[in-house]
Amino acid sequence: METRRLQLLVELSRLGSMRAVAEATGTTTSTVSQQIAVLARETGAALIEPDGRRVRLTPAGRRLAEHAVTILGAVEAAHLDLAPGAEPNGTLRTAGFATAIRAHLLPLVSELATSHPRVHLLIREHEPDEALSLLITDDTDLALTYDYNLAPATFDPAVRASPLWTAPWGLGVAAHDTRGGGTTVEVFARFAAHDWIVNSRNTADETVIRTLASMAGFTPRITHRADNLDLVQGMITAGLGVGLLPAGIPTFPDVHLLPLTAPDVVLRAYAVARHGRLNWPPLALITDLLTERSTRPDAAGATAPGPTDD
Template identity: 45%
Template sequence: MDLTRLRLLVELERLGTMAAVSETTGMGTSAVSKHFAVLEQEAGAQLLAPDGRRVRLTPAGHRLARHAVDILARVEAARAELAGGGEPVGRVELVTFVSVAAPIVLPAVRRLQDEHPGIEVRLIEHEPDEALELLQSGAADLGLVYDYSLVPRRFPDTLTLRPIGTEPLLLSQPSGAPATSRIMTRRRLLGLAEASWIANSRGSDEDELVRRMCAGAGFAPRIRHRIDNLEIVEEVVAAGMGVGVMPKLAAVTRRGVVHSPLGELGGTRRISLAGSTGGWAWRPIALLARYLWEAARGVLDDTAQTPPVPDGGPAAPPAGPYGGAGPLGEG
């Protein structure tokens, strides 16, 4: 039903006459009458009945007028929310990966819900490849995804990427390896040419990362294990059964394991927010994106200098050298 006609119906119930509605709205009486005729067709019920030289609302007309008051109020509330007025309300489906959940996602969501209790955030845990599918299908509204600087990819054109920061990569080795404070050199990496390397079970960009990194040191890695769970990766390393690349956020102090910074040999893991191009203007998404960026500033390196959506308004243009970079799986 047309909102203009619903407003006319509300005014008729309030003012009582067609002439008064015409005077208040600035429409001619004939135009008002035609609007009511169309509204009756849309409603499939008689809304007005003759009453001498005037008209009165039928019971169906009164009932629709009451519904119209509620409908119009909701429309105005929605417009105010989208325009930045009023308290934001809505549900955001956020898809994220494991290693940013505790240091970034949970603090951001807790703060958002404390300060804006009308926003509900539902968390979905997935690796970036699956996250992209959810975002493109509309099953998720906002996603935290990552890629590697050594293996850049492009996102689908239907999504917009907002970089928020980077983290270094470490080489996870059994204890007895050189001190963790020493940045890995090509010579030291070459010493692992015969090691058993660990990658994820998807055989995706992480394989390519390991191959490019090792190629820079002059050898092809022997990938012997494929494990997705990073805690299990560390257990395998602690057992002396292999070595693997570990993002800094996922690395924990563990008996039997040492972590050596890979520096330029491994590049960085770049973490970004991804969402549909038209979705960033919705205030619940804009606010959640800003809170995630603020939480990341104390955790990630090279964090973006400006929030992904400034002041909860329209999205900023893609920033950084990898605005079109795409997703990888977290092995």
């Protein structure tokens, strides 16, 4: 049912005549009559009946007018909730990788309980491709994703990616096998004969490894895959290979992190949302809070992926 017609019915129940409704709404008596007739056809019930030279609502008309008050109130509440300047209210579905959730999203839960108690976060842990797929199919409202400077992501035109933070990565090797410094290409060349460990749920780090290995003149032997960085470090400790690790986390005693420079290897995090949703108050609030957290001076230590994700 057209809400404009419901509004005319409510006015008719309040004012008692179509002429009075026309004057109150800035339209004509014939327009009011036509709209009420259309509403009667939509509901399949007679809404008005003659009352001398005037009309009055039938029992069905009075009942619909009661419903209309509730319906119009709900519509107005929805407009207020969705207006860009409205107080944030509602449940925000978020899908993202574990570090973004643990280091940035979870701290917001306690903050929101005090500052915006009507905003609730629904959180799902997913790697970037999974999170973006959920966003495109409208199964989540906000995707927290990442790529690497050497393996840039391509985003669907239907979404907008807002940069959050960056974090340098290095090459994790056995502690007894550091073999000096050098450029990234030189470091890779020294480990050309090793097995390489990559993420099991995302291909970005494998793309980085293959790109740098190609620059160093070899094809890497990809043997093991894991999306848990503790497990990756355990594999390195066991002598199963080498792999990329974030520079901002403590390493196992038997793991050494070689810096990668010239070119650097940098993880880049994003908050991704669909166009058309960007002004929804809960989404705008959480995106702003995540951006603010990412720019804090002490954010660097919290932004590198932790021991449960790549």
